[in-house]
Amino acid sequence: MSRSVRLACAMITKNAGPRFAQVLESVNWVDEIVILDSGSTDNTLELAQQAGAKVFHSSDWPGFGPQRQRAQTHVTADWILWLDTDEVVTPQLRTAIEAVLVDPDPQLAYRVNRLSDFFGRFIRRSGWYPDAVVRLHARDSYRYNDAMVHEAVAVPKEKVRALKGDLLHYTSDDFQGYMGKSLNYATAWAQARHAKGKRTSVAGIIGSSLWCFIRKYLLQLGCLEGRHGLLLALQSSHYVFNKYFALWVMQNRR
Numbered sequence: 001m002s003r004s005v006r007l008a009c010a011m012i013t014k015n016a017g018p019r020f021a022q023v024l025e026s027v028n029w030v031d032e033i034v035i036l037d038s039g040s041t042d043n044t045l046e047l048a049q050q051a052g053a054k055v056f057h058s059s060d061w062p063g064f065g066p067q068r069q070r071a072q073t074h075v076t077a078d079w080i081l082w083l084d085t086d087e088v089v090t091p092q093l094r095t096a097i098e099a100v101l102v103d104p105d106p107q108l109a110y111r112v113n114r115l116s117d118f119f120g121r122f123i124r125r126s127g128w129y130p131d132a133v134v135r136l137h138a139r140d141s142y143r144y145n146d147a148m149v150h151e152a153v154a155v156p157k158e159k160v161r162a163l164k165g166d167l168l169h170y171t172s173d174d175f176q177g178y179m180g181k182s183l184n185y186a187t188a189w190a191q192a193r194h195a196k197g198k199r200t201s202v203a204g205i206i207g208s209s210l211w212c213f214i215r216k217y218l219l220q221l222g223c224l225e226g227r228h229g230l231l232l233a234l235q236s237s238h239y240v241f242n243k244y245f246a247l248w249v250m251q252n253r254r
Contacts, residue, residue, distance in 0.1 A: 003101035006031040008077035008139070012067045013037045016044040016085035018173045024051040026089040030081065036071035044085075063148030063188070075139050079104065082135045082153075086170045087114070093165030097136060100163070106138035109155040111162055116169040118232050126222035126232050127215070134160055135167070149188040182239050190246035199251050205244040213237040 009027040013035055016023075024047060027033065033053035037045060038061055048055050056074050058067065072080065079101060083089070089097075093112060100110060113130035115122050123129060134153040145154045172178045200208075213233050216222045222229035 003098055003104075005078035005101055005104055006076075007079045007081060007097070007101060008032045008034055008075045009081045009083055010034045010068075010071050010075055011036075011083050011085055012064070012071050013040055013044050013048070013085055015040050015042045016047070017177060019086045019088065019170045020044060021047050022088055023083060023085055024048070024053070026094075027081070027083065029094065031077050032075070034071060034074050036067065036074065038067065063146070063151075065144045065147040065151035068144040068151060069146075072139065072143055078139060080137060080139050083167075084169075086173070088168040088170070090165050090168060093163060093167060096163040096165050100136070104138070106141050107159060109134050109137035109142055109153060109160050111135070111160055112165070112167045113162075114169040115166040116171050118228055119172045119175075121225065121228040122168075123225055123228065123232065125220055125225050126217075126229055126236075127220040128232075131169075132162070133167075136163065148192050149185050182235075183242060186239055186242035187246050189243045190250060193247050194250040198247065200244045200247050202248070205241060205248060208244050209237045209241040212240040 007030045009030045009032075011023075011034070013020075014037065024033065028051065033048070033051060035045075035048045035053045035055045036058055037048075037055060038058045045055060054074065056071075058070060061067065062070075068082070081089075081097065097110075111132045111134045113132050115124070116128050116131065117123070118128075134155055137153060137155065142153050142155045144151050213236070216236050217230065217233035222233045225232065
């Protein structure tokens with residue numbers, strides 16, 4: 001049976017990265033692809049246009065949540081599938097989405113499980129899987145919240161259903177890009193906390209970083225992921241260090 005509503009795939013972009021062509025190929029079955037770009041200088045726009053996407057442009061950067069809200073205003077289809085530019089839809093996930101949209105309930109939203117790659121290995125422990133995120137909803141029912149970073153679709157939990165199939169998340173094709181994104185997220189997190197009057201200390205920086213390593217490597221069984229699990233725990237603790245260190249720097253500026 002064919003779906004009864006039109007489906008859009010929506011993405012926000014800026015220098016989408018080496019997986020973008022594969023991402024676009026994995027959603028070549030949707031009715032429209034909507035791209036809101038904020039200043040790409042690589043081949044992102046060329047690839048998007050080759051895929052038949054509707055490309056729009058943003059001259060400023062309001063944060064991830066508000067930017068996704070902007071992108072949603074350009075969607076004309078009935079339902080939206082949200083993707084990042086490093087996420088590939090598997091055939092099983094496509095089948096699950098198509099089944100839902102045969103007779104959809106616009107009051108429901110759907111979460112998907114992300115299976116993330118960490119420099120050559122898909123990680124199923126370390127707190128990385130299933131990493132469920134809401135990514136499918138009716139256009140006129142829900143939207144993303146206002147979070148500057150780690151944004152989420154604002155939907156009541158009782159309205160969320162699970163989809164079968166994984167979303168393959170290629171986080172680390174490019175080391176410099178991966179570390180740069182990590183630092184950008186840490187800075188955005190610190191700015192948001194600082195704006196709310198939050199503070200930290202040197203002991204807080206060290207304690208939070210150490211606890212992150214223990215949680216990832218031991219409690220969440222990253223130790224069973226071999227060397228990838230060890231390096232992931234170390235990198236995660238480094239990210240936490242950067243978050244709290246950035247907050248400490250901000251609060252101590254004269």
